[in-house]
Amino acid sequence: MYRLITNELQKIFKKRKVFVVGIVFLAIILIFSIIQYESSHKTPEETISQNEKSMSLLKEEMPYFTGDTQKRVKQAMAQYKSEIQKAYRAEDLDKLNWKDRIKNQISDDEKNKKSPDIEQDNTKVEQINEEILAKRYALKNNIPEVSDNYNQKAVDIFVQMLAYISLIILPVIICVIVLDVVSGECSPPTMKMLLTKPFSRGKILFSKFAAASIASTIAIVISEAVSLIILGFIVGFGSINAPVSVGTKYGFNQDKILAGNWHDVSAVIGSSYVVPQWKFIIEMFLLQILFIVAFTSVCVLISVLFNNNTVAMTAGIIITVIISFIVFKVMAGDGVSAADVPFRRIAPYFISTYSSSGFLLTGDMAAQVRNPDISVGLGIVVNIITGTVCYIIAHIHFTKKDMLL
Structure with a gap:
Protein backbone atom coordinates (compact mmCIF):
# COMPACT_ATOMS: atom_id res chain seq x y z
CA MET A 1 0.00 0.00 0.00
CA TYR A 2 2.85 2.39 0.84
CA ARG A 3 4.38 1.76 -2.60
CA LEU A 4 1.06 2.51 -4.27
CA ILE A 5 0.55 5.77 -2.38
CA THR A 6 4.10 7.01 -3.04
CA ASN A 7 3.72 6.09 -6.71
CA GLU A 8 0.47 8.09 -6.92
CA LEU A 9 2.09 11.04 -5.15
CA GLN A 10 4.93 11.01 -7.66
CA LYS A 11 2.44 11.06 -10.54
CA ILE A 12 0.52 13.98 -9.00
CA PHE A 13 3.60 16.09 -8.26
CA LYS A 14 5.17 15.27 -11.64
CA LYS A 15 2.32 17.18 -13.31
CA ARG A 16 3.49 20.32 -11.44
CA LYS A 17 -0.07 21.60 -11.13
CA VAL A 18 0.15 21.23 -7.33
CA PHE A 19 2.98 23.76 -7.32
CA VAL A 20 1.16 26.11 -9.69
CA VAL A 21 -2.07 25.92 -7.68
CA GLY A 22 -0.15 26.45 -4.44
CA ILE A 23 1.61 29.55 -5.78
CA VAL A 24 -1.65 30.99 -7.14
CA PHE A 25 -3.40 30.37 -3.80
CA LEU A 26 -0.50 31.99 -1.93
CA ALA A 27 -0.66 35.02 -4.22
CA ILE A 28 -4.43 35.37 -3.77
CA ILE A 29 -4.13 35.29 0.02
CA LEU A 30 -1.31 37.86 0.02
CA ILE A 31 -2.96 40.25 -2.44
CA PHE A 32 -6.32 40.31 -0.66
CA SER A 33 -4.70 40.46 2.78
CA ILE A 34 -2.60 43.48 1.81
CA ILE A 35 -5.65 45.18 0.28
CA GLN A 36 -7.56 44.51 3.50
CA TYR A 37 -4.66 45.86 5.57
CA GLU A 38 -4.42 49.05 3.50
CA SER A 39 -8.17 49.69 3.78
CA SER A 40 -8.43 48.98 7.52
CA HIS A 41 -5.08 50.28 8.77
CA LYS A 42 -6.11 53.83 9.60
CA THR A 43 -5.18 56.06 12.50
CA PRO A 44 -7.99 57.72 14.50
CA GLU A 45 -7.20 60.99 12.68
CA GLU A 46 -7.57 59.33 9.27
CA THR A 47 -10.81 57.67 10.35
CA ILE A 48 -12.29 61.00 11.46
CA SER A 49 -11.24 62.77 8.26
CA GLN A 50 -12.51 60.07 5.88
CA ASN A 51 -15.80 59.53 7.69
CA GLU A 52 -16.56 63.26 7.85
CA LYS A 53 -16.02 63.49 4.08
CA SER A 54 -18.29 60.48 3.51
CA MET A 55 -21.01 61.96 5.73
CA SER A 56 -20.79 65.27 3.90
CA LEU A 57 -21.27 63.57 0.53
CA LEU A 58 -24.24 61.53 1.79
CA LYS A 59 -25.91 64.64 3.23
CA GLU A 60 -25.65 66.35 -0.16
CA GLU A 61 -27.19 63.35 -1.93
CA MET A 62 -29.85 62.59 0.71
CA PRO A 63 -32.67 64.56 -1.06
CA TYR A 64 -32.31 62.27 -4.08
CA PHE A 65 -32.85 59.05 -2.09
CA THR A 66 -36.24 57.55 -1.23
CA GLY A 67 -37.68 54.57 0.62
CA ASP A 68 -35.32 51.74 1.56
CA THR A 69 -32.35 53.47 -0.06
CA GLN A 70 -32.80 56.51 2.17
CA LYS A 71 -33.11 54.24 5.19
CA ARG A 72 -29.82 52.48 4.34
CA VAL A 73 -28.09 55.83 3.81
CA LYS A 74 -29.25 57.02 7.25
CA GLN A 75 -27.92 53.81 8.78
CA ALA A 76 -24.58 54.35 7.03
CA MET A 77 -24.40 57.92 8.34
CA ALA A 78 -25.15 56.72 11.85
CA GLN A 79 -22.34 54.17 11.52
CA TYR A 80 -19.91 56.85 10.33
CA LYS A 81 -20.90 59.09 13.24
CA SER A 82 -20.36 56.25 15.71
CA GLU A 83 -16.91 55.52 14.26
CA ILE A 84 -15.98 59.21 14.51
CA GLN A 85 -16.96 59.28 18.19
CA LYS A 86 -14.90 56.13 18.81
CA ALA A 87 -11.92 57.67 17.00
CA TYR A 88 -12.05 60.82 19.16
CA ARG A 89 -12.27 58.62 22.24
CA ALA A 90 -9.29 56.57 21.02
CA GLU A 91 -7.24 59.76 20.70
CA ASP A 92 -8.02 60.61 24.32
CA LEU A 93 -7.17 57.10 25.54
CA ASP A 94 -3.86 57.05 23.65
CA LYS A 95 -2.47 59.35 26.35
CA LEU A 96 -2.85 56.56 28.94
CA ASN A 97 -0.71 53.46 29.51
CA TRP A 98 -2.08 50.33 27.85
CA LYS A 99 -3.63 48.80 30.98
CA ASP A 100 -5.53 51.96 31.89
CA ARG A 101 -6.55 52.28 28.24
CA ILE A 102 -8.09 48.79 28.24
CA LYS A 103 -9.85 49.41 31.55
CA ASN A 104 -11.43 52.56 30.12
CA GLN A 105 -12.39 50.70 26.95
CA ILE A 106 -14.13 48.03 29.04
CA SER A 107 -15.98 50.74 30.96
CA ASP A 108 -17.08 52.34 27.66
CA ASP A 109 -18.26 48.96 26.35
CA GLU A 110 -20.32 48.31 29.48
CA LYS A 111 -22.03 51.69 29.01
CA ASN A 112 -22.65 51.04 25.31
CA LYS A 113 -24.47 47.80 26.13
CA LYS A 114 -27.09 49.81 27.98
CA SER A 115 -27.80 52.24 25.14
CA PRO A 116 -31.36 51.95 23.70
CA ASP A 117 -30.31 50.93 20.17
CA ILE A 118 -28.10 48.09 21.48
CA GLU A 119 -29.84 46.85 24.62
CA GLN A 120 -32.73 45.30 22.66
CA ASP A 121 -30.47 43.60 20.09
CA ASN A 122 -28.94 40.38 21.46
CA THR A 123 -26.45 40.14 18.59
CA LYS A 124 -25.04 43.62 19.24
CA VAL A 125 -24.92 42.94 22.99
CA GLU A 126 -22.99 39.71 22.42
CA GLN A 127 -20.57 41.45 20.05
CA ILE A 128 -19.76 43.91 22.83
CA ASN A 129 -19.48 41.00 25.28
CA GLU A 130 -16.87 39.46 22.95
CA GLU A 131 -14.85 42.68 23.00
CA ILE A 132 -15.03 42.83 26.79
CA LEU A 133 -13.93 39.19 27.11
CA ALA A 134 -10.98 39.81 24.79
CA LYS A 135 -9.87 42.90 26.72
CA ARG A 136 -10.16 41.18 30.10
CA TYR A 137 -8.14 38.28 28.68
CA ALA A 138 -5.50 40.76 27.50
CA LEU A 139 -5.28 42.34 30.95
CA LYS A 140 -4.97 38.97 32.64
CA ASN A 141 -2.34 37.66 30.21
CA ASN A 142 -0.38 40.89 29.70
CA ILE A 143 -1.10 41.46 25.97
CA PRO A 144 -0.83 45.23 25.28
CA GLU A 145 -1.57 44.92 21.52
CA VAL A 146 -5.28 44.45 22.27
CA SER A 147 -5.52 48.04 23.53
CA ASP A 148 -4.87 49.37 19.99
CA ASN A 149 -7.97 48.88 17.83
CA TYR A 150 -6.38 50.71 14.88
CA ASN A 151 -3.31 48.55 14.32
CA GLN A 152 -4.09 45.11 12.90
CA LYS A 153 -1.24 42.64 12.52
CA ALA A 154 -0.54 39.75 10.14
CA VAL A 155 -2.39 37.07 12.10
CA ASP A 156 -5.54 39.22 12.43
CA ILE A 157 -5.69 39.99 8.71
CA PHE A 158 -4.71 36.45 7.69
CA VAL A 159 -7.52 34.88 9.73
CA GLN A 160 -10.11 37.34 8.38
CA MET A 161 -9.15 36.98 4.72
CA LEU A 162 -8.70 33.20 4.82
CA ALA A 163 -12.25 32.83 6.15
CA TYR A 164 -13.63 34.59 3.05
CA ILE A 165 -11.21 33.16 0.48
CA SER A 166 -11.89 29.59 1.64
CA LEU A 167 -15.57 29.88 0.72
CA ILE A 168 -14.90 29.93 -3.03
CA ILE A 169 -11.22 29.23 -3.70
CA LEU A 170 -10.62 26.20 -1.44
CA PRO A 171 -13.10 23.79 -3.11
CA VAL A 172 -11.89 24.84 -6.57
CA ILE A 173 -8.25 24.16 -5.64
CA ILE A 174 -9.15 20.67 -4.47
CA CYS A 175 -11.06 20.06 -7.71
CA VAL A 176 -8.10 21.09 -9.87
CA ILE A 177 -5.73 18.76 -7.99
CA VAL A 178 -8.02 15.75 -7.60
CA LEU A 179 -10.56 15.51 -10.44
CA ASP A 180 -8.22 13.78 -12.90
CA VAL A 181 -6.84 11.30 -10.40
CA VAL A 182 -8.88 8.46 -11.98
CA SER A 183 -10.44 9.89 -15.14
CA GLY A 184 -7.04 11.23 -16.25
CA GLU A 185 -5.75 7.67 -16.60
CA CYS A 186 -8.66 6.33 -18.62
CA SER A 187 -7.61 7.70 -22.03
CA PRO A 188 -3.98 6.47 -22.01
CA PRO A 189 -3.44 2.80 -21.05
CA THR A 190 -2.10 3.78 -17.62
CA MET A 191 -5.06 2.36 -15.71
CA LYS A 192 -5.00 -0.97 -17.56
CA MET A 193 -1.29 -1.33 -16.84
CA LEU A 194 -1.89 -0.56 -13.17
CA LEU A 195 -4.62 -3.19 -12.96
CA THR A 196 -2.22 -5.89 -14.22
CA LYS A 197 -0.14 -5.48 -11.07
CA PRO A 198 -0.83 -7.65 -7.99
CA PHE A 199 -3.04 -5.09 -6.25
CA SER A 200 -6.79 -5.15 -5.79
CA ARG A 201 -8.89 -2.39 -7.32
CA GLY A 202 -9.90 -1.32 -3.83
CA LYS A 203 -6.25 -0.74 -2.86
CA ILE A 204 -5.58 1.12 -6.10
CA LEU A 205 -8.50 3.49 -5.50
CA PHE A 206 -7.55 4.04 -1.86
CA SER A 207 -3.97 4.86 -2.84
CA LYS A 208 -5.27 7.47 -5.29
CA PHE A 209 -7.59 8.93 -2.65
CA ALA A 210 -4.83 9.02 -0.01
CA ALA A 211 -2.31 10.58 -2.40
CA ALA A 212 -4.82 13.19 -3.60
CA SER A 213 -5.70 14.09 0.01
CA ILE A 214 -2.02 14.46 0.93
CA ALA A 215 -1.22 16.53 -2.18
CA SER A 216 -4.20 18.84 -1.61
CA THR A 217 -3.33 19.32 2.05
CA ILE A 218 0.31 20.08 1.24
CA ALA A 219 -0.59 22.59 -1.48
CA ILE A 220 -3.16 24.41 0.65
CA VAL A 221 -1.64 24.37 4.15
CA ILE A 222 1.91 25.19 3.04
CA SER A 223 0.64 28.05 0.85
CA GLU A 224 -1.29 29.45 3.82
CA ALA A 225 1.68 29.09 6.19
CA VAL A 226 4.08 30.78 3.75
CA SER A 227 1.61 33.61 3.07
CA LEU A 228 1.25 34.20 6.82
CA ILE A 229 5.04 34.38 7.24
CA ILE A 230 5.44 36.78 4.30
CA LEU A 231 2.56 38.93 5.56
CA GLY A 232 4.15 38.97 9.00
CA PHE A 233 7.39 40.39 7.62
CA ILE A 234 5.43 43.05 5.70
CA VAL A 235 3.03 44.33 8.40
CA GLY A 236 4.31 42.68 11.60
CA PHE A 237 3.22 39.44 13.24
CA GLY A 238 1.62 40.70 16.43
CA SER A 239 1.13 38.50 19.47
CA ILE A 240 0.29 34.85 18.83
CA ASN A 241 -1.32 34.87 22.29
CA ALA A 242 -3.79 37.63 21.40
CA PRO A 243 -7.41 36.62 22.13
CA VAL A 244 -9.92 35.54 19.48
CA SER A 245 -13.65 35.33 20.22
CA VAL A 246 -15.16 32.00 19.19
CA GLY A 247 -18.14 29.73 19.78
CA THR A 248 -20.94 32.28 19.45
CA LYS A 249 -24.26 30.44 19.22
CA TYR A 250 -27.38 31.74 17.51
CA GLY A 251 -31.11 31.12 17.76
CA PHE A 252 -34.08 32.10 15.63
CA ASN A 253 -35.43 35.57 16.35
CA GLN A 254 -39.20 35.09 16.46
CA ASP A 255 -39.79 38.85 16.26
CA LYS A 256 -38.00 39.37 12.95
CA ILE A 257 -39.32 37.64 9.82
CA LEU A 258 -37.41 37.81 6.54
CA ALA A 259 -38.52 37.13 2.98
CA GLY A 260 -39.96 33.66 2.41
CA ASN A 261 -41.34 33.53 5.97
CA TRP A 262 -37.87 32.76 7.33
CA HIS A 263 -36.92 34.04 10.78
CA ASP A 264 -33.71 35.99 11.26
CA VAL A 265 -31.22 34.83 13.89
CA SER A 266 -29.82 36.55 16.96
CA ALA A 267 -26.87 35.68 19.18
CA VAL A 268 -27.29 33.75 22.41
CA ILE A 269 -25.99 36.09 25.10
CA GLY A 270 -23.09 34.60 27.03
CA SER A 271 -22.31 31.88 24.48
CA SER A 272 -19.01 33.38 23.25
CA TYR A 273 -15.61 32.71 24.77
CA VAL A 274 -12.00 33.57 23.87
CA VAL A 275 -8.98 31.47 22.94
CA PRO A 276 -5.41 32.54 22.07
CA GLN A 277 -4.71 33.02 18.37
CA TRP A 278 -2.26 30.10 18.21
CA LYS A 279 -5.00 27.73 19.39
CA PHE A 280 -7.53 29.24 16.99
CA ILE A 281 -5.14 28.78 14.04
CA ILE A 282 -4.44 25.14 14.97
CA SER A 303 -13.43 11.28 -11.28
CA VAL A 304 -14.52 7.63 -11.04
CA LEU A 305 -17.92 8.29 -12.63
CA PHE A 306 -16.47 9.84 -15.81
CA ASN A 307 -14.13 8.08 -18.25
CA ASN A 308 -13.36 11.35 -20.01
CA ASN A 309 -10.93 13.59 -18.13
CA THR A 310 -12.16 16.81 -19.75
CA VAL A 311 -15.78 16.06 -18.85
CA ALA A 312 -14.84 15.19 -15.26
CA MET A 313 -12.78 18.37 -14.79
CA THR A 314 -15.35 20.63 -16.45
CA ALA A 315 -18.39 19.19 -14.67
CA GLY A 316 -16.69 19.08 -11.27
CA ILE A 317 -15.32 22.62 -11.37
CA ILE A 318 -18.52 24.17 -12.76
CA ILE A 319 -20.69 22.47 -10.11
CA THR A 320 -18.26 23.46 -7.35
CA VAL A 321 -18.07 27.10 -8.46
CA ILE A 322 -21.86 27.38 -8.73
CA ILE A 323 -22.40 25.90 -5.27
CA SER A 324 -19.66 28.08 -3.74
CA PHE A 325 -21.20 31.22 -5.23
CA ILE A 326 -24.63 30.23 -3.91
CA VAL A 327 -23.14 29.91 -0.42
CA PHE A 328 -21.40 33.27 -0.80
CA LYS A 329 -24.55 34.95 -2.18
CA VAL A 330 -26.71 33.72 0.70
CA MET A 331 -24.10 34.83 3.25
CA ALA A 332 -23.82 38.27 1.67
CA GLY A 333 -27.59 38.72 1.32
CA ASP A 334 -29.69 40.88 3.63
CA GLY A 335 -32.65 38.50 3.81
CA VAL A 336 -34.82 40.21 1.20
CA SER A 337 -34.67 37.31 -1.29
CA ALA A 338 -37.13 34.47 -0.74
CA ALA A 339 -35.09 32.40 -3.22
CA ASP A 340 -32.39 31.99 -0.54
CA VAL A 341 -34.72 30.15 1.85
CA PRO A 342 -34.40 26.63 0.31
CA PHE A 343 -30.62 26.78 0.61
CA ARG A 344 -30.83 28.10 4.19
CA ARG A 345 -32.85 25.01 5.07
CA ILE A 346 -30.34 22.49 3.66
CA ALA A 347 -27.16 24.49 4.35
CA PRO A 348 -26.32 22.72 7.66
CA TYR A 349 -26.21 19.36 5.87
CA PHE A 350 -24.22 20.53 2.83
CA ILE A 351 -20.45 20.00 2.80
CA SER A 352 -19.64 23.30 1.02
CA THR A 353 -21.09 25.22 3.98
CA TYR A 354 -18.10 24.09 6.03
CA SER A 355 -15.32 25.12 3.63
CA SER A 356 -14.52 28.16 5.80
CA SER A 357 -13.31 26.79 9.13
CA GLY A 358 -12.66 30.32 10.42
CA PHE A 359 -16.31 31.35 10.06
CA LEU A 360 -17.34 28.00 11.53
CA LEU A 361 -15.25 28.44 14.70
CA THR A 362 -16.40 32.00 15.39
CA GLY A 363 -20.07 31.21 14.70
CA ASP A 364 -20.24 33.72 11.83
CA MET A 365 -21.32 31.03 9.36
CA ALA A 366 -24.55 30.39 11.31
CA ALA A 367 -25.17 34.14 11.57
CA GLN A 368 -24.59 34.93 7.91
CA VAL A 369 -26.47 31.94 6.48
CA ARG A 370 -29.14 32.65 9.12
CA ASN A 371 -29.47 29.07 10.31
CA PRO A 372 -28.51 28.34 13.95
CA ASP A 373 -28.12 24.60 13.25
CA ILE A 374 -24.72 25.24 11.63
CA SER A 375 -22.04 24.41 14.20
CA VAL A 376 -18.57 22.92 14.57
CA GLY A 377 -19.97 19.61 15.81
CA LEU A 378 -22.42 19.23 12.94
CA GLY A 379 -19.72 20.35 10.50
CA ILE A 380 -17.45 17.51 11.63
CA VAL A 381 -20.30 15.00 11.29
CA VAL A 382 -21.31 16.27 7.82
CA ASN A 383 -17.72 16.14 6.57
CA ILE A 384 -17.19 12.60 7.86
CA ILE A 385 -20.51 11.26 6.54
CA THR A 386 -20.20 12.98 3.15
CA GLY A 387 -16.61 11.83 2.70
CA THR A 388 -17.40 8.26 3.75
CA VAL A 389 -20.53 7.91 1.59
CA CYS A 390 -18.83 9.35 -1.49
CA TYR A 391 -15.82 7.08 -1.04
CA ILE A 392 -17.99 3.98 -0.61
CA ILE A 393 -19.94 4.79 -3.79
CA ALA A 394 -16.67 5.45 -5.65
CA HIS A 395 -15.22 2.16 -4.36
CA ILE A 396 -18.26 0.14 -5.46
CA HIS A 397 -18.33 1.77 -8.89
CA PHE A 398 -14.57 1.47 -9.43
CA THR A 399 -14.33 -2.19 -8.42
CA LYS A 400 -17.15 -3.12 -10.82
CA LYS A 401 -16.18 -0.72 -13.62
CA ASP A 402 -15.36 -2.11 -17.07
CA MET A 403 -11.73 -1.12 -17.74
CA LEU A 404 -11.50 -2.62 -21.24
CA LEU A 405 -11.02 0.79 -22.88
Missing part, protein backbone atom coordinates in the same frame (compact mmCIF):
# COMPACT_ATOMS: atom_id res chain seq x y z
CA GLU A 283 -8.16 24.36 15.27
CA MET A 284 -8.82 26.20 12.01
CA PHE A 285 -6.19 24.15 10.18
CA LEU A 286 -7.47 20.86 11.66
CA LEU A 287 -11.04 21.58 10.55
CA GLN A 288 -9.73 22.68 7.17
CA ILE A 289 -7.79 19.44 6.71
CA LEU A 290 -10.94 17.47 7.57
CA PHE A 291 -12.82 19.40 4.88
CA ILE A 292 -9.99 18.83 2.38
CA VAL A 293 -10.08 15.06 2.92
CA ALA A 294 -13.90 14.93 2.76
CA PHE A 295 -14.10 17.08 -0.37
CA THR A 296 -11.29 15.04 -1.95
CA SER A 297 -13.59 12.04 -1.56
CA VAL A 298 -16.33 13.92 -3.43
CA CYS A 299 -13.89 14.75 -6.24
CA VAL A 300 -12.65 11.15 -6.42
CA LEU A 301 -16.25 10.00 -6.87
CA ILE A 302 -16.73 12.44 -9.76
